[in-house]
Amino acid sequence: MFPLKDSKRLIQWLKAVQRDNWTPTKYSFLCSEHFTKDSFSKRLEDQHRLLKPTAVPSIFHLPEKKRGSGGHGRTRRKVTRKASGGLRGHASGADGKGATGSSSSSGENLMAKPGSRKVKQVALQNETAPRASQEATSPEHTWQAPEGTTGDGLATATAGSQGAAVDAGGESAAPNRGNLVDKSGISMDDFTPPGSGACKFIGSLHSYSFSSKHTRERASVPREPVDRKRLKRDVEPGCSGTSLGPDKGLAQSPPSSSLTVTPQKPSQSPSAPPTDVTPKPAAEAVQSEHSDASPMSINEVILSASGACKLIDSLHSYCFSSRQNKSQVCCLREQVEKKNGELKTLRQRVSRSDSQVRKLQEKLDELRRVSFPYLSSLLPFSREPPTMNPVVEPLSWMLGTWLSDPPGSGTFPTLQPFQYLEEVYISHVGQPVLNFSFNAFHPDTRKPMHRECGFIRLKPDTNKVAFVSAQNTGIVEVEEGEVNGQELSITSHSIARISFAKEPHVEQITRKFRLNSEGKLEQTVSMATTTQPMTQHLHITYKKVTP
Numbered sequence: 001m002f003p004l005k006d007s008k009r010l011i012q013w014l015k016a017v018q019r020d021n022w023t024p025t026k027y028s029f030l031c032s033e034h035f036t037k038d039s040f041s042k043r044l045e046d047q048h049r050l051l052k053p054t055a056v057p058s059i060f061h062l063p064e065k066k067r068g069s070g071g072h073g074r075t076r077r078k079v080t081r082k083a084s085g086g087l088r089g090h091a092s093g094a095d096g097k098g099a100t101g102s103s104s105s106s107g108e109n110l111m112a113k114p115g116s117r118k119v120k121q122v123a124l125q126n127e128t129a130p131r132a133s134q135e136a137t138s139p140e141h142t143w144q145a146p147e148g149t150t151g152d153g154l155a156t157a158t159a160g161s162q163g164a165a166v167d168a169g170g171e172s173a174a175p176n177r178g179n180l181v182d183k184s185g186i187s188m189d190d191f192t193p194p195g196s197g198a199c200k201f202i203g204s205l206h207s208y209s210f211s212s213k214h215t216r217e218r219a220s221v222p223r224e225p226v227d228r229k230r231l232k233r234d235v236e237p238g239c240s241g242t243s244l245g246p247d248k249g250l251a252q253s254p255p256s257s258s259l260t261v262t263p264q265k266p267s268q269s270p271s272a273p274p275t276d277v278t279p280k281p282a283a284e285a286v287q288s289e290h291s292d293a294s295p296m297s298i299n300e301v302i303l304s305a306s307g308a309c310k311l312i313d314s315l316h317s318y319c320f321s322s323r324q325n326k327s328q329v330c331c332l333r334e335q336v337e338k339k340n341g342e343l344k345t346l347r348q349r350v351s352r353s354d355s356q357v358r359k360l361q362e363k364l365d366e367l368r369r370v371s372f373p374y375l376s377s378l379l380p381f382s383r384e385p386p387t388m389n390p391v392v393e394p395l396s397w398m399l400g401t402w403l404s405d406p407p408g409s410g411t412f413p414t415l416q417p418f419q420y421l422e423e424v425y426i427s428h429v430g431q432p433v434l435n436f437s438f439n440a441f442h443p444d445t446r447k448p449m450h451r452e453c454g455f456i457r458l459k460p461d462t463n464k465v466a467f468v469s470a471q472n473t474g475i476v477e478v479e480e481g482e483v484n485g486q487e488l489s490i491t492s493h494s495i496a497r498i499s500f501a502k503e504p505h506v507e508q509i510t511r512k513f514r515l516n517s518e519g520k521l522e523q524t525v526s527m528a529t530t531t532q533p534m535t536q537h538l539h540i541t542y543k544k545v546t547p
């Protein structure tokens with residue numbers, strides 16, 4: 001187990017393991033193979049190997065990318081033959097049977113290459129070859145795939161019953177697991193729910209538990225039940241291996257009730273010869289090795305593994321719930337991102353609107369500058385329009401910019417009827433007076449025609465109105481009258497003209513302004529000249545084009 005309560009040593013362990021984005025838990029174990037020999041002490045009473053409390057792992061032979069990307073349980077696992085390796089004697093027996101095989105020879109340590117699913121043989125190691133011995137594949141890490149060779153129910157896949165070293169790590173564990181089925185039809189999949197890579201890892205723990213217990217039970221139960229109990233208690237989940245003594249692997253007829261599994265075919269390497277997986281001599285050797293074991297039923301195996309399986313199942317539950325939470329977090333994150341996207345779009349639209357308002361404001365300012373070149377510099381700094389003087393409030397319906405709609409009509413007894421266009425500005429600057437300007441244009445040529453401008457005043461607290469106008473024809477006049485509701489009727493009070501004004505001279509003028517039911521401003525002008533009595537000269541309707 002990782003020294004979770006010893007932070008200093010834990011850091012050393014984590015540095016040694018070199019795994020990214022991984023935190024060990026109380027269920028995390030490290031293979032004893034990663035420790036040097038002097039990391040262990042031996043228990044006095046039984047010489048059992050114990051990890052020293054100061055031990056730090058230092059042996060890592062795997063490629064960096066393997067250790068970094070896959071789970072620890074997914075790295076290629078090594079099988080350890082302890083110094084007392086029970087099968088060693090068998091492998092190095094004088095007859096040399098255990099060393100034979102199509103692709104391996106005695107002392108050769110063949111393991112599945114990283115990323116390969118090919119089943120490799122592991123030659124049995126000589127006790128005197130320390131390094132090679134320690135790196136031999138452990139039974140705990142193998143999918144035992146004994147091939148039915150003798151019809152006795154116990155079949156072996158490779159040299160030594162534990163010799164078939166399958167890359168149990170990573171993805172290669174899954175297909176192999178699928179082939180591990182006993183006679184009762186129970187497979188490793190029955191212990192391992194489907195799941196993600198983490199589940200595969202946990203599933204490999206199942207397989208580890210399953211196979212190691214199977215191995216231990218078969219090897220130790222018949223001879224030394226006490227030993228078996230001790231082994232079950234002491235065994236390190238990982239690749240610490242079992243401590244089968246050489247004397248415990250004696251030949252005896254295998255029980256017909258032993259767990260029988262289907263050998264793993266090298267699916268990734270179909271070209272590999274079958275003997276690569278199950279060398280006949282090796283199978284015989286294993287059969288011989290286990291021939292003294294008492295029968296152990298599948299039920300016993302399952303029962304013995306059930307405790308570990310429960311623990312592993314709890315890991316599964318933890319894994320599943322953690323994945324569920326992760327998925328909910330992902331879901332919420334997606335929603336937040338979606339809302340952020342919508343917010344961003346809205347902000348962009350608001351920004352565009354602000355930009356349009358700014359541009360319109362600039363355009364209006366430009367128009368004002370053109371129309372009233374000096375006015376803008378004289379107007380108050382505030383953009384707010386001046387407050388209307390209450391005195392002129394009865395004439396407020398006249399305020400605004402108006403355009404002829406339709407064109408005005410001109411008539412007089414001495415004239416051909418004519419049409420004209422006209423724009424009207426009636427405004428105020430906060431004074432008790434309205435400012436006006438009337439500018440007529442030819443409807444076809446748009447040439448300026450008649451123009452006049454002036455002021456409209458109201459006598460305070462009365463409806464009496466004075467209209468003062470200067471015209472481009474050289475006439476200045478004052479008209480007075482009354483405002484009643486939205487109608488203003490005025491008549492000329494005094495008319496003056498330049499000395500060289502064109503004749504006939506106008507002698508009297510009447511006007512009527514009203515706001516009609518359509519909200520349009522109407523103006524009707526009548527006049528009397530030196531030659532004609534009072535007659536209508538103009539009639540025009542304006543539509544308001546500004547507030």
Ligand code: HEM
Nearest residue numbers: 410414415418420440449450503504505506509525527529
């Ligand atoms: C209150 C304002 C106006 C007064 C006092 C006025 C006065 C007169 C007078 C005295 C005449 C001469 C009539 C004749 O020969 O017997 C005349 C002619 C005419 N007026 Fe007006 N007028 C006014 C507004 C307008 C407006 C707004 C227009 C629009 C374009 C207009 C267009 C004409 C035209 C086209 C003629 C004939 C040609 C000419 O004499 O220039 N008048 N007006």
